Amino acid sequence: xxxxxxxxxxxxxxxxxxxxxxxxxxxxxxxxxxxxxxxxxxxxxxxxxxxxxxxxxxxxxxxxxxxxxxxxxxxxxxxxxxxxxxxxxxxxxxxxxxxxxxxxxxxxxxxxxxxxxxxxxxxxxxxxxxxxxxxxxxxxxxxxxxxxxxxxxxxxxxxxxxxxxxxxxxxxxxxxxxxxxxxxxxxxxxxxxxxxxxxxxxxxxxxxxxxxxxxxxxxxxxxxxxxxxxxxxxxxxxxxxxxxxxxxxxxxxxxxxxxxxxxxxxxxxxxxxxxxxxxxxxxxxxxxxxxxxxx
Ligand code: GLN
Numbered sequence: 346x347x348x349x350x351x352x353x354x355x356x357x358x359x360x361x362x363x364x365x366x367x368x369x370x371x372x373x374x375x376x377x378x379x380x381x382x383x384x385x386x387x388x389x390x391x392x393x394x395x396x397x398x399x400x401x402x403x404x405x406x407x408x409x410x411x412x413x414x415x416x417x418x419x420x421x422x423x424x425x426x427x428x429x430x431x432x433x434x435x436x437x438x439x440x441x442x443x444x445x446x447x448x449x450x451x452x453x454x455x456x457x458x459x460x461x462x463x464x465x466x467x468x469x470x471x472x473x474x475x476x477x478x479x480x481x482x483x484x485x486x487x488x489x490x491x492x493x494x495x496x497x498x499x500x501x502x503x504x505x506x507x508x509x510x511x512x513x514x515x516x517x518x519x520x521x522x523x524x525x526x527x528x529x530x531x532x533x534x535x536x537x538x539x540x541x542x543x544x545x546x547x548x549x550x551x552x553x554x555x556x557x558x559x560x561x562x563x564x565x566x567x568x569x570x571x572x573x574x575x576x577x578x579x580x581x582x583x584x585x586x587x588x589x590x591x592x593x594x595x596x597x598x599x600x601x602x603x604x605x606x607x608x609x610x611x612x613x614x615x616x617x618x619x620x621x622x623x624x625x626x627x628x629x630x631x632x633x634x635x636x637x638x639x640x
Contacts, residue, residue, distance in 0.1 A: 348396035351389050354378060358409055365413040368555065373418045380422040381405045415555040428478035433503050437496035439564040441474040445540050447628045448595045449478040451620055452538050455591055456483040459535065466585065467491070468521055468539040468578060471564055473501030473514070475538055480510045488514045489532075491524050494563065521574075522581050533587040540595040541574035542567040548597070571597055575607050583613035586634045598626035608632045 355374050362370035375386045381404050384392065397405070412418050419425035419440045424433045427441035428449050434440050456463050456479070463486040467476040470490035480488055492498050498516050505514045517524035525532065544565040549557065556565070567573040575594065582592045592614070596604050601619045608614045614632035622628035 349402060350394050350396055351378065351382070352393040354397060354405070355389065361409065361413065367412055367415065367418075368553075373412060376418050376422050377405065377408045377412060381408065415553075415558065417555050417559050420559060427474045428482070430474075430478055430481060430508065432472055432474045432477065433500055433507060434472050435496075435500050436559060437494060437561060438472040438500050439560055441472060444622045444628055445475060445595055446478075447620055447622050448538055448540060448593060449475055449482070451593055451629055451631065452479050452536060453482045455536060455593075456486055461485065462487070463535040464532065464587075465489075466525065466534040466537045468537065469493075469541045469564070469574070470501050470516070471497050471540070473504040473516070475540060476501070476514050477504050477508050477510060479538070480513050481508060486513070489517060489525065489534075490514055491517045491519055491521070493518070493520045494561075497561075497564075521578050522585060525585060529584065532585075534585055534590055535587050536591050536593065537582055537586060538593045539574075539578055541578060543571045543574060543595070543597045543600060545569060545571035545597075570603070571600065572603055572607070575600075575604050579604075579607045580611055582632075583611060583634055588634065588636055590634045592632040592634070594630045594632075595628060596630050598622075598628065601627040601630060604630045 355378060358374035359371045362373055367373055375389060379386050379389055381401050408421050411421060417440055419434050420436055424431050425440055428446050432441055465479060465486050465488045467488055467490040470476055470492045473490060476488045476490040480486065490501060495518055498518055501516055505511055542565050544567060546569050548571065549566055594604060605617045608617050613634055615635050618631040619627050620629040
């Protein structure tokens, strides 16, 4: 039989993934082949006619089998791309979504507009992707990122180190604002960003298999209506913000109204802005802290 070249393998795996309903079949095939051959994606194309040896073929076959069973390719290769940055992942963290880039974009826009040195808090940091992307794109800020999961924080620490941000991102373990409470009198944030769990019980049952069977449910599930995390975070946010500080929350696309209501109920925020994702769905709610008027 003729040799399996990189080109032939890419085409074969892409067709196979398409048949099996794997997301982004070509990209997934490139990621796996690149991983097994230790080549960058672009290098696959500059080595198109290179034959692949039997040992690599055997390893590749295993990964292709697992991916065809809907195990996320990002977990198989141990990283993904977010905001044009390579971010390490493991099954302890949610795989960064393109939707979350809207949160980063707005955060970076806000920091640039404010100018000067800014202090940022990132709750539910998971892989640390949001904190890392903000720090990379706005050099003049310091970030404290928290997560309840120590396994997640290990991955976040790896990402902070990978991007050389150890002196600008500090990681702390605990539930939402809990690890910040001891510093409440000394540290107020100009910006708090959060991508909390926001999937309702009923939505969870309908998620794709690759999400439901492989990603950490604790990073996704937030009670019967998916709003539990917001109910805990929103009432506490204001006391951690500077006088004109801003809270930016990623939301499920049907949650803008409910989350805006939770913000309004605190009495601490001006009417929120809602930002859309690339599919024109509501994705981020932005609350500006009202100036406290002393009477
Ligand atoms: N958008 C994610 C999903 O549907 C959920 C992310 C989250 O709960 N923070 O898979």
